[in-house]
Amino acid sequence: MRTRQFLKPRTVSREVDDIVNNLPMRNIGSQGYDPWGLNPDTAKITFTAVRWLYERYFRVQALGLDNVPGSGRVLIVGNHSGQLPMDGVMISFAVANRKEGARLPRSMIERWFPSVPFLGNWMNSVGGVIGDPKNCAKMLEREEALVVFPEGIRGSGKPYRLRYQLQRFGHGFMHLAMEHNTPIVPVGVVGCEETMPSLGNMKPIARMLGMPYFPLAPLVPLPARLFLNFGKPMTFVNDARNEREVEWRVEEIKDAIRDLIDVGISQRKSIF
Amino acid sequence: MSSAKSSAGPSAPPESAAAARKTPARRADSPMRSRAAKSSPSSIDPGSRGKILVTGAAGALSQHVIADLRERGYETVGVEFRGVADDYPDTVDYVVDFNQRPFEDVFREHDFVGIAHLGRIRFTQSTRGRRYSENVVGTTRLLRLALKYGVEKVLALSTFHVYGADARNPSLIDEEYPMRAANLMPQIVDAVELENLFNIHLYKHPELNIVILRPCVIAGPGIKNEMSRMLSQSFAPCLAGFSPLMQFIHVQDMSDAVIAAFEQNHPGVYNVAPDDYVSYQDALVMAGCRRLFLPSIPPSLARRSIRALGRLAPPDYMIDFFKYSVIIDGSLFARTFNYRPSHSLAELLGHYRSAK
Numbered sequence: 001m002r003t004r005q006f007l008k009p010r011t012v013s014r015e016v017d018d019i020v021n022n023l024p025m026r027n028i029g030s031q032g033y034d035p036w037g038l039n040p041d042t043a044k045i046t047f048t049a050v051r052w053l054y055e056r057y058f059r060v061q062a063l064g065l066d067n068v069p070g071s072g073r074v075l076i077v078g079n080h081s082g083q084l085p086m087d088g089v090m091i092s093f094a095v096a097n098r099k100e101g102a103r104l105p106r107s108m109i110e111r112w113f114p115s116v117p118f119l120g121n122w123m124n125s126v127g128g129v130i131g132d133p134k135n136c137a138k139m140l141e142r143e144e145a146l147v148v149f150p151e152g153i154r155g156s157g158k159p160y161r162l163r164y165q166l167q168r169f170g171h172g173f174m175h176l177a178m179e180h181n182t183p184i185v186p187v188g189v190v191g192c193e194e195t196m197p198s199l200g201n202m203k204p205i206a207r208m209l210g211m212p213y214f215p216l217a218p219l220v221p222l223p224a225r226l227f228l229n230f231g232k233p234m235t236f237v238n239d240a241r242n243e244r245e246v247e248w249r250v251e252e253i254k255d256a257i258r259d260l261i262d263v264g265i266s267q268r269k270s271i272f
Numbered sequence: 273m274s275s276a277k278s279s280a281g282p283s284a285p286p287e288s289a290a291a292a293r294k295t296p297a298r299r300a301d302s303p304m305r306s307r308a309a310k311s312s313p314s315s316i317d318p319g320s321r322g323k324i325l326v327t328g329a330a331g332a333l334s335q336h337v338i339a340d341l342r343e344r345g346y347e348t349v350g351v352e353f354r355g356v357a358d359d360y361p362d363t364v365d366y367v368v369d370f371n372q373r374p375f376e377d378v379f380r381e382h383d384f385v386g387i388a389h390l391g392r393i394r395f396t397q398s399t400r401g402r403r404y405s406e407n408v409v410g411t412t413r414l415l416r417l418a419l420k421y422g423v424e425k426v427l428a429l430s431t432f433h434v435y436g437a438d439a440r441n442p443s444l445i446d447e448e449y450p451m452r453a454a455n456l457m458p459q460i461v462d463a464v465e466l467e468n469l470f471n472i473h474l475y476k477h478p479e480l481n482i483v484i485l486r487p488c489v490i491a492g493p494g495i496k497n498e499m500s501r502m503l504s505q506s507f508a509p510c511l512a513g514f515s516p517l518m519q520f521i522h523v524q525d526m527s528d529a530v531i532a533a534f535e536q537n538h539p540g541v542y543n544v545a546p547d548d549y550v551s552y553q554d555a556l557v558m559a560g561c562r563r564l565f566l567p568s569i570p571p572s573l574a575r576r577s578i579r580a581l582g583r584l585a586p587p588d589y590m591i592d593f594f595k596y597s598v599i600i601d602g603s604l605f606a607r608t609f610n611y612r613p614s615h616s617l618a619e620l621l622g623h624y625r626s627a628k
Contacts, residue, residue, distance in 0.1 A: 002557070029548035031558075031617055035443045035599050037517050037551075114596060115439035117513020117568045121551075124517075124597075134442040134449070138601070 004041045012044045016051055020044045023096055023104045024071070027142055036106065036135070037124030043104070046126045050093050057223050058086075058191065061267070062094040064230035070101025073140040073182045074233070075173055076147045079166055079257050080155030082192035083215045085109060085128075087226075088147050091187060092127060094228055095145065105145035108136070110153060110212060133172050140180040148173045150250070157213035160197035164190075164261055169250050171243065178240065178249075183233035186253055188260025191226035194271050224271050227264035231256050323347040324534075325384045325423075327414070328391025329364045332494030333429075336527035337388055338363045344531065349382050351375075353393060353406055370410030379421045386425035387418055388530060392466070394497060400459060407462045408469065415473050418480055427533055428470045430486045432519075432543070432600050434463050437592035443517075444601035447486070447541045459589040467541075474539060483533045488519035488545035488600055490526050491620055498586045503559040503624040509578065509585045510594070511568035515553040517597040519545045522615035532609040545602035546613045550621075552594060558618065560625035568595070 020040050027034040032041060054060045068076060076091060088107035096104045108131035114120035129135050131152070139146055149155055150169035158167060177184050198215035206214035234256065240246045324341055328334045329350025338348045350363040353370075360367060368375050389411065393403045411428075418426055435445050436456035442449075454464040467484060474482040489499045499518075502508040521529075521544065529544045556563055566577040575588045586594065605611060 029550075029617075031548070031550040031554060033517060033549040033551065035517070035547075035549055037443075037549075037597065111440045117511075119513075120439070121513070121515050130440060130442065132440065132442040134445075138442070138444045 004039075004045065007045050008041055011048050013048065016044055016047045019051075019097055019102070020047060022102050025104075027144075033125075036127075036129045036139070037121070038104075038106075038127050039125040042122070042125035043127065046122075047093065047096075050089055051097070053086075054090060054093050054097070058090065058195070058226040059223075060090055060094065060226040060228060062228040062230070063267075065094060065098050067230045067232055068095050068101070068103075068105075068145065068185050069183070069233070070103065071143065073143050073180060074105075074145045075140075075177055075182050075184045076105055076145060076187055076230075077173055077184050077253055077257070078147070078149060078187035078189050079164075079261060080149035080151045081158070081163070081189065082221070083156060083196040083198055083213075083217055084221060085156065086195060086221060087189045087192045088128075088149065090192075090226055091147050091189070091228060103145055105147045106139060107147045108149065112210065112212060115210070133176065136173075136176050137180065140176065140182050150253075153212045157198070157201060157215065159200055159215075160193065163193035163197075164265070166254055166258065169254055171246050171250055174236065174246050174250050174253070178236050178238035178246075181235075181238070183235050184253060185233050186231040186256040186260060188229045188231070188257050188262075188264050189226070190229075190261055190264030190268060191224045191271075194224035195221040195226075197222075222272070225268060227267050229260040229263050229267075231260050320347050321345040322385030323349060323382050325349050325351060325378065325382070325387045326363075327351050327370075327387070327389050328353075328429075330360050331390065332492070332496070333490060333523050333526055333530075334388075334390045335361060335363050335494070336523055337390060337530050340527050340531050341388075341534070344535070349378065349384070351378060351391070353391060369406065370413050371405060375413065376417055379417045384418075384421065384423050386427070386534060387414065387423055388427045388429075388534065389414060390429045390530070392429065392431075392463075400462070403462045404465070408465045411466055411469055415469065415477075415480070419477060423480065425481045425534065425537070426470075426473075426483070427530060428466070428482065428484045429530070430467050430470075430484050431463055432486055432488050432545070432598055433460055433590075433593070434467055434486065435598055435600070437516075437590075437596045437598050439596050441596060441598055443597065443599045445543070445599065446601045447543055447604060457589050457592070459587070471541070474541075478539065481537055481539045483539055484541045485529060485533060485605070486541065486543045486600065487526055487529070488521055488543075488602075490523055491520045492523035492615070492623060495523050498590065500624075501583075502586065503555065503561060503621070504627065505561060505584060506628065507564045507584065508556050508561040509566050509581055510553055510556065510563045511574055511591070512565045513568050514595040515551040516593070516595060517549045517599055518552055518555060519549055519599060519602075520555070520617060520620050521546060521613055522620045525613035525615050528614070529605065529609070529611055532611050533605075536609055538608050540608075542605035542608065543600040543602045544605050544611075545600045546617075547602070547606075548617055549599065550617050555617075555621055558621035558625065560628045 109128040151167040154167035198217040202214045330352045351366045352364045434451040436452035451464045578585045578588045
C-alpha cells in the first residue's frame with residue numbers, strides 16, 4: 001500500500017492515468033481489488049513501464065483490434081512464445097490502450113507464479129490470473145475478456161528452432177467457449193519468439209528452482225519488433241458429441257492463428 | 273440465559289454469581305428443578321417461536337446470534353465446552369462436553385426446535401486430539417441427540433479453511449470445490465471431518481433441515497480468532513513478498529446470516545462472504561498494525577520465524593493462509609437468502625484501528 005502510494009505520483013503520467021481510468025472495472029471492490037487481485041493503482045504503475053515497452057522497445061503494431069468486442073465475454077486465443085509472458089502483456093495493453101471500446105483483457109498465467117514471492121502478487125494486481133478452468137468460467141460469467149494461450153508452457157518454453165510452430169493446444173478453452181457461449185478472437189503474435197530465443201531447457205536448474213523450465217537464453221528480452229494481428233471472432237455452438245469433434249474445432253482455431261502468424265511475418269521487414 | 277433461568281422456577285435457592293451458572297451436574301443435585309422444567313407444558317413460553325440450542329455460547333458470534341434470536345421471539349439455551357474460558361458470559365447456560373452423558377440432559381430438559389451449532393474448539397485453542405474429540409466425535413453425538421429428540425432445524429458453522437490454502441486455488445471458490453485442507457494441512461482435518469459429518473446427515477436425515485455455513489474470516493468486536501488477533505496487535509507478521517487477498521465479514525453481519533439461514537428453510541451448504549476484497553498487508557495497515565516482515569523463502573525458514581514469534585503469529589501450519597488467497601464465492605447464499613452484509617471493510621478494520 002505504502003509502496004504504491006510512493007510510486008504512483010512519481011511514475012504515473014497523465015496519459016497512463018487516463019488509460020486505466022477509462023477501463024471498465026465493475027468488479028473492483030471498495031478497497032481497490034477485484035476477486036482476482038487486480039488493483040488499478042498497481043496497474044497504472046506497471047502500465048507506465050509497459051507503455052514504454054509497447055511503444056518504444058518492442059514497437060508493437062496491432063492490427064484488427066476492432067475484432068475484439070468492447071464489452072461482453074470474449075476469449076482472445078493466441079500463440080505463446082518468448083519464455084516470458086510478454087505476449088500476454090502486450091495483447092492486454094493493446095486492447096486497453098485503444099481509443100474506443102478499451103478494456104483490460106486478463107491474461108492466464110502459469111500455476112506456479114503465485115508461489116513466487118513478490119512476482120505472484122504483482123502479476124495478480126496487474127490483471128494476471130492463474131489458468132484454472134474455474135477461474136475462467138467465473139470471469140466469463142462476469143463478462144470479462146481473457147487472453148488464453150492453449151499451448152501453455154509447451155509454447156512459451158519451446159526452443160528457438162521450433163519458432164512459429166504451434167505446439168499441442170489444450171481443449172479447455174474450447175469447452176469454456178462452448179459452455180459459456182463465448183466468442184473466440186484468434187490472435188497471431190509475431191516477434192516474441194525473437195525477444196528471448198532459447199537454445200534449450202536446463203532441466204536440472206528448473207527442477208531445483210521449482211520452475212516449469214529454465215531457458216538457455218538472453219538474460220533480458222531483446223528489442224524485437226512485435227506484430228499482433230487480431231482475427232474475426234469465431235463462435236461455436238455447444239453441440240459437440242465427442243472430444244474428437246472438439247479437437248476439430250480447436251484445429252479451426254489453430255488454422256486461423258497460423259494464418260494470422262503468416263500475415264504478421266509478411267508484415268515484418270526486419271526482426272529488430 | 274433468561275429462558276433456562278425461568279424454567280428453573282422461582283423456587284430456586286439464591287446463588288452467587290458464579291454458582292448461578294447452570295451445569296447438568298448442578299441440575300442433578302436439584303431433581304425438583306429439572307422435573308419442574310420437564311413437566312411444565314410451557315417450557316416454550318406462550319408466544320415464543322420455539323427454543324434454540326446455541327453451542328459455543330461464550331463466543332462473540334454466539335452472543336450476537338442469541339441476542340438476535342431472542343429479539344425475533346425465540347428462546348435460547350447456550351452451551352459451551354469445558355475449559356475454553358475462565359469466565360462465562362450470561363449467554364452460557366450449560367458448560368458441558370458433548371461427549372459426556374450429561375449433555376443429553378440438556379435435551380431432556382428443553383424441547384428444542386432448532387440447533388445453531390456455532391461452537392468449535394479453534395485451531396489454536398487445544399491439541400489436535402482434543403479438537404478432533406470435541407469437534408468431530410462430540411458433534412456426532414449432537415446430531416444423534418438432534419434426531420432422537422426431534423429437532424427440526426440444524427445450522428452448522430464451518431469455515432473457509434476447509435478449502436485449504438494453495439498457490440493453485442482459483443478465485444471465487446464455490447461450494448462444490450473439494451475440501452483440500454484435509455490433504456494440504458492435516459492439522460486442521462477436524463474442520464473437514466466436521467463438514468463431512470454434516471454432509472452425510474444432510475442427505476441421510478433430511479428431516480433435520482441441515483444448513484452448513486462456510487464463512488470467510490469473521491472479525492469485529494469480541495472475535496478472538498487468529499486473524500482478529502493479528503489485527504488487534506500493534507505488530508503483525510507478514511511474509512515478505514506475499515500479501516494474499518482476503519475477505520472479512522463483520523460479526524454482526526455473520527449473525528444476520530445465521531438468522532437468515534434459520535428463518536428461511538433452504539438446507540444445503542453455503543459460502544458466506546461479501547463481494548469485497550482487501551490484501552492482507554492493506555488490511556493490517558487499515559487496522560493500524562505495523563507490519564513485521566519475515567523471510568518467506570526458503571519455506572523452512574519462514575516456518576521457523578513464525579514459530580519463533582509464538583502467540584504473536586498464527587500457528588505455523590496455517591502459514592499458507594498468509595501466503596495464498598482463498599477467495600470464496602458467497603453469491604449462492606446471497607441469492608438464496610436475499611442477504612447482503614451491511615458493514616463495510618473500512619468500518620470493520622477501522623474498529624481495530626480505533627481500539628489501539
